[in-house]
Amino acid sequence: MSSQGYVLPASADIGHVHLKVSNLEVSLGFYRDVLGFEVTTRFGDQAAFLSAGGYHHHLGLNTWESAGGSKPPRDATGLYHFAVRYPDRRALAIALRRVLDAGVRLHGAADHGVSQSIYLADPDGNGIELTVDTPRESWSFRADGGLDMVTESLDLRVLLEEAVPPGATPSL
Numbered sequence: 149m150s151s152q153g154y155v156l157p158a159s160a161d162i163g164h165v166h167l168k169v170s171n172l173e174v175s176l177g178f179y180r181d182v183l184g185f186e187v188t189t190r191f192g193d194q195a196a197f198l199s200a201g202g203y204h205h206h207l208g209l210n211t212w213e214s215a216g217g218s219k220p221p222r223d224a225t226g227l228y229h230f231a232v233r234y235p236d237r238r239a240l241a242i243a244l245r246r247v248l249d250a251g252v253r254l255h256g257a258a259d260h261g262v263s264q265s266i267y268l269a270d271p272d273g274n275g276i277e278l279t280v281d282t283p284r285e286s287w288s289f290r291a292d293g294g295l296d297m298v299t300e301s302l303d304l305r306v307l308l309e310e311a312v313p314p315g316a317t318p319s320l
Contacts (some may be wrong), residue, residue, distance in 0.1 A: 166208035219273035229275025243312035
């Protein structure tokens with residue numbers, strides 16, 4: 149129970165992320181062509197909505213106030229990153245392969261005990277975490293009941309092995 153007496157229902161989630169971008173076509177190239185989101189709706193050259201699996205939209209992109217804008221400075225407030233959660237390690241491995249093949253620079257990778265994550269940024273510098281949850285039954289808890297999350301290395305070569313067909317060699 150929170151200090152205010154109300155706790156969100158377990159079924160609540162974050163519905164979508166809507167980003168201000170500097171160039172809609174460049175951002176579409178990244179989110180659609182690299183990460184694999186599908187365009188569900190487009191408003192000319194100013195906005196687009198994208199999803200995975202036919203949902204109305206997981207991601208909104210617009211240039212309404214930001215066309216030609218610059219990346220925010222690192223010491224500014226705002227979005228740190230948002231996460232794209234994959235259903236299993238193989239799907240995460242395939243996403244990693246696509247990101248590397250597109251020449252996108254990784255910012256890091258970690259095993260958090262509760263999830264395994266790869267960190268990068270979109271063309272406007274928005275942080276993205278590509279992640280897969282580990283099975284809930286393997287999570288560790290502290291004596292006070294809180295999650296015992298860690299930040300340990302994630303072996304990307306081992307992960308990439310899950311994305312390659314049998315007999316092929318994974319590469320970073």
